Amino acid sequence: MKKKFALSGFVVLAATLMYFGQALETVSAQKTQGKTRPAATKYLMRGIVQPNCAGVGKLLKAGPANEKEWDTGACHASCLSEMSFALMDDGRCPDGVWASAAKTTLRECSDALLAAAKKQDLDAANAAFKELTTSCAACHKAHKS
Ligand code: HEC
Numbered sequence: 001m002k003k004k005f006a007l008s009g010f011v012v013l014a015a016t017l018m019y020f021g022q023a024l025e026t027v028s029a030q031k032t033q034g035k036t037r038p039a040a041t042k043y044l045m046r047g048i049v050q051p052n053c054a055g056v057g058k059l060l061k062a063g064p065a066n067e068k069e070w071d072t073g074a075c076h077a078s079c080l081s082e083m084s085f086a087l088m089d090d091g092r093c094p095d096g097v098w099a100s101a102a103k104t105t106l107r108e109c110s111d112a113l114l115a116a117a118k119k120q121d122l123d124a125a126n127a128a129f130k131e132l133t134t135s136c137a138a139c140h141k142a143h144k145s
Contacts, residue, residue, distance in 0.1 A: 060073075116128055
């Protein structure tokens, strides 16, 4: 009788551990890779987010000199805006910190940056970009190992 109890206790424990193990695995899989699409988060970061963010930084430091440079700024802002959607897609988002960084900060600031670039408003562009970069720090602090 005692043996039977111990055995069923072990089975319950094993099942519980397996359940939580799987749940943890799902969460980390969501951060580094979506559920169905092949692009890893680090490549979206390295290939799209980082270069477009650096591009804006460089442009604003010197101040866009002409129509073409403002248009490049609009291009960077548009790519960052799309990334705010991609980061929320395909089961990638694990929690509220991620959602707030991507869906609120990154999206609203890149949209404000795009509007500023279209109006060629340097002050508004600088303000939007300054806040945009807080999204990188917020999400990385919680989710980048
Ligand atoms: C919503 C979350 C989130 C936001 C917002 C975010 N990142 Fe990331 N970023 C990550 C995660 C998660 C990783 C780690 C991915 C991995 O290693 O699998 C990462 C990794 C990176 C990397 C390393 C890529 C590599 O080659 O390994 C760079 C560079 C980067 N992010 C730049 C940025 C910049 C710049 C911003 C802001 C404009 C930003 N990220 C905003 C989640 C985010």
